[in-house]
Amino acid sequence: MKNSVLALLIVLCIAGLAFAKSTPAPEYAKAGFVTFLEDGRLWILKEGSKDLADFQKNGELAKFVVIPGGGPKGMTVKSPDKEIIEEYMAK
Numbered sequence: 001m002k003n004s005v006l007a008l009l010i011v012l013c014i015a016g017l018a019f020a021k022s023t024p025a026p027e028y029a030k031a032g033f034v035t036f037l038e039d040g041r042l043w044i045l046k047e048g049s050k051d052l053a054d055f056q057k058n059g060e061l062a063k064f065v066v067i068p069g070g071g072p073k074g075m076t077v078k079s080p081d082k083e084i085i086e087e088y089m090a091k
Contacts, residue, residue, distance in 0.1 A: 030091045042071045044079040044088045051080040
């Protein structure tokens, strides 16, 4: 019985991760950027960019950079490229 319950919990956790959604994070938005929170990580995208449109359509990008602890309040940040993160952090 314990094994069945444990297996069910694992399946539910994995399913939850598979359907994790990002939510807009206006509290971290800066001029020229759009931000989203996903599992405690901050996505940073350029306003009006193709990457933003792809992200909104698919929920993630095929190629992106991750910088653990590189964002506001020590958050992990994700973005299409490092330069976008650097530009965002410099503002």
